Amino acid sequence: MHSTKAPRAVAYCHCNDCRRVTGAPVAAFAAFDETALSFVPNEGRSVSVNSGVTRSFCECCGTPLTGRYEYLPGMVYVSLGIVDQADELAPQLHAHESNRLSWLHIDDECKRITRSARDELNAATGEVD
Ligand SMILES: [Zn+2]
Numbered sequence: 001m002h003s004t005k006a007p008r009a010v011a012y013c014h015c016n017d018c019r020r021v022t023g024a025p026v027a028a029f030a031a032f033d034e035t036a037l038s039f040v041p042n043e044g045r046s047v048s049v050n051s052g053v054t055r056s057f058c059e060c061c062g063t064p065l066t067g068r069y070e071y072l073p074g075m076v077y078v079s080l081g082i083v084d085q086a087d088e089l090a091p092q093l094h095a096h097e098s099n100r101l102s103w104l105h106i107d108d109e110c111k112r113i114t115r116s117a118r119d120e121l122n123a124a125t126g127e128v129d
Contacts, residue, residue: 005036015096
C-alpha cells in the first residue's frame with residue numbers, strides 16, 4: 001500500500017468491531033484519502049459483514065487490510081500495523097474510549113472520545129452527515 005498524501009487522521013479505536021477485526025485488544029488505524037492510495041498487487045478480497053462497512057483482507061495470508069465506511073465517503077481506514085511508516089504516525093485520538101478493555105491502559109496525552117472518530121473526520125474534511 002502506498003499513499004501520496006499523509007493520512008487525514010490516525011487514531012486508536014476501542015470499539016468491539018475493531019477488536020474483532022484486528023484480533024487485538026485495541027485497533028490503531030490511519031484514515032487515508034482513497035484517491036491518494038494505491039495497492040500492490042491489489043487490495044485483496046472484500047467482504048461486507050456489517051451494513052455500510054466493507055473490509056478487505058489478503059487472500060494469501062489473511063491479514064486485514066482496509067475498512068471503508070459509507071458514512072465516510074472517499075476515506076480508507078488502514079490498520080497501522082501494516083503501514084510501513086507506522087513509527088512516524090502516532091495516533092492523535094482514542095475513539096470509543098468507553099468500550100476500552102478495563103485492563104488496558106495507554107498512558108498518553110491523546111484526546112479521548114466516547115463516540116466514533118467519524119465526527120472528527122467529517123469536521124476535518126468539511127463534510128456534513
Ligand atoms: Zn472501531
